[in-house]
Amino acid sequence: MTSIPIRLLLAGEGAIAGIHMQALERIEDVEVACLVGGVDEDARIFAHEWKIPEVSLDYEASLARDDIDAVILATPSQLHASQAAQAIDSGKHVLAEIPMSLNLADAERLTERAERSDRVGMVAHTRRFNAPHREIKRRIQRGEFHLQHLVSETYFFRRQNLNMHGNPRSWTDNLLWHHACHSVDLFAWLLDDFDLEVWGSAGPPHAELGIPMDMNIGLRSHAGVMATLVLSFNHHGPFGGFYRYIGEEDTLQAFRDELKDHRGAVVPLEGSGFEYQDREFIAAICEGRRPEAAFSDCLPTMRLLDRLEALMANSGG
Structure with a gap:
């Protein structure tokens, strides 16, 4: 692992976001730099609980930050495909919660986009x-x-x-x-x-x-x-x-x-399955390799x- 921490943007303040935070706390060289929430009060409560230093409600603006390396999407299912595509287009590595989309057409478009990118793209098929x-x-x-x-x-x-x-x-x-x-x-x-x-x-x-x-x-x-x-x-x-x-x-x-x-x-x-999964995401970024459960690996299930x-x-x- 590199000594320079991977700086993460966590999108979502719900239950699954908390599970990811539990896993990330046990992984070295990772820093959750910002939380993008859907409800301001809920997001600030979540950020305070997990000691996340910054809170935003603007996903697009947060993606534009140069100091963010990767994104974990713990948002509602209907947002996964569009938000993952935005992350890839912004040059960020992305771990999207399951499912990658709610239909096959979106999954195929997202997979194609991820395969054209040099970023790590992964789905949480836990x-x-x-x-x-x-x-x-x-x-x-x-x-x-x-x-x-x-x-x-x-x-x-x-x-x-x-x-x-x-x-x-x-x-x-x-x-x-x-x-x-x-x-x-x-x-x-x-x-x-x-x-x-x-x-x-x-x-x-x-x-x-x-x-x-x-x-x-x-x-x-x-x-x-x-x-x-x-x-x-x-x-x-x-x-x-x-x-x-x-x-x-x-x-x-x-x-x-x-x-x-x-x-x-x-x-x-x-x-822990969640810890092993999130470790795989971070390791793939640090090692510059394809992760287990890449978008293309999960497309046949869709x-x-x-x-x-x-x-x-x-x-x-």
Whole structure:
């Protein structure tokens, strides 16, 4: 790592921005120089909590600063594509929160722009960096674990537009392009196979939020490995992504950075997925290399989501 700190612009003052700050505090040679917020009071409270020296509500002006090296986008999903493109055009490295966009066309345009640039462009496909999923992939690649069926359960807010801390959101989340993106990408990445058979359906739109609150998705590889995804915004109980890996040798359960075997015994693993992800972004900048989860690496997942969206629309879901 260089002794000259990478100076970051953090865009967004919501729950996911706080998770990034927790990770960045453990990474050397990084300084969050400025926060760009959406709501002035909320942004100033967030900046005070995390000791960020400057606050702005002007993203474009902040990008124009010569002393900013890179941007982390922790903004509402509908802003990711345009803000990432602005960052690249301003000569900044960029880590965009998942999803990179809410449609395939924007994802393709953004990826093309990123590939023409010499800047590091990366998407926060965090499941690729969580220790349990990396361990599963290692076992699959070494022939130690033969996956038969991945069962994924994703639960988030309970019929109200709240973030992970239970605070009101100013924007509406997307069950397919955001939450399903995590698990669709994970399955394809695990198998190194993005040419999957896909099917799925969505429940009726919520009367006020205008989005489906429940969804089921099926995936199948050419080798016959299955994935079943269940997603709900109607769920009572804990939220998050829960993964059950049913394999020939064992059944393993993953939640965040913890992995258990079929007896419930914890498999010893180390590391935080968010920290590993953000470290990868900073390391790629310092080393002048392509990061894991570059825009082009994640584009095939967006194509799968586009196919799913079309299938759901055609089925009336």
